[in-house]
Amino acid sequence: MSEAPMRRHPARKLKGRVAGLFRAPPDDFVTSAVETLDLGFDGVAADVHGGATRRTGGREPWYPRGTEIRNERQLSLLSPDELAEAAEALAIPEIRPEWIGGNLLVEGIPRLTWLPPRTLLFFEGGVTLKIDGDNGPCRLSGRGIARHHPGREDLELGFVKAAKHRRGLVAWVEKPGRIARGEGLEARLPEQWIYG
Template sequence: MRKPASKLKGTVGGLYRTEGKGFVTTSVETLELGFEGIAGDEHGGPTRRTGGREPWYPRGTEIRNERQLSILSAAELGEVARDLDIPELLPEWIGANLVLDGIPRLSHLPPRTLLFFESGVTLKVDGDNGPCRLSGRSIAAHHPGREDIEFSFVRAAKHKRGLVAWVEKPGRLSQGEAFEARLPEQWIYDPA
């Protein structure tokens, strides 16, 4: 059954960016976003190289970067931590750029959802972010003796790993800022 277009409200619970190489991020108070995403960030740029997520292209093929930003939910991170039987799962460990609060089942927002921030920034959701072993390995590094997390994270975080998005309208995001998610008419997302 089709659901009409709808709106949800939330706030920015955390902002993060990479420092140097690698995908692990560091907490910041503000993020400057351009059409390339976060300038100098590991996932920034108007294009990117393909990997295992795009088996229809040879690895390393240059394509549009629809994965400029990784968006997570603190509630979903808590669920994944419980499923992994660990005390916490910090967003930095798995390369978060934004943690958003107030949206139930954030990872289930459909593609084409627009996130309008009070600063004027607009992000366009490309879709859910499939969990990978690289993230699992990063989490395991914070829990000595739990090498199993590298593989179990992929199962535990399925449909709870957040979203990937790209910058539709640039600007500066700030910690605690309000936003509105505008969902297109769709048949996928159910907040219940």
């Protein structure tokens, strides 16, 4: 049996901009808009998703729930275009980043959710984030949306389907500092290939 030829895509760069910044309190998933985010190696200080480590849940069925692991999900990045597409699929006017625990709203990068793992985001102010991968949509986010649409019990589960492949990304802090709303950024995509 012969193997299919392997194809590599070269590394490249894309430009974007921070359209919004949001932070959560230590005990809630819902975020609030802020003008700046101060990031350390643990992510956003006192944020519900901050910390060098985290406890496993349903996303890691290979570990018992509650196992302590490295926190690669310190920040949630979203795209206004993808949020609008998910809202349209749910027949609602909008989905706000705050409702689903977003930290950064990034505009100017098409299909943000499709950026590959290992992509580095370099912000003008000096911060660097490393993309871990896409953020699979969950019922918790759907519940956050449903709170703003009384009578739409279908939104909790509907969001999981409507936001598939457009729920954004999770990232961790590689180089700390401060990010400001309106700041430019450069996404540096690594060389890519499909292992087959």
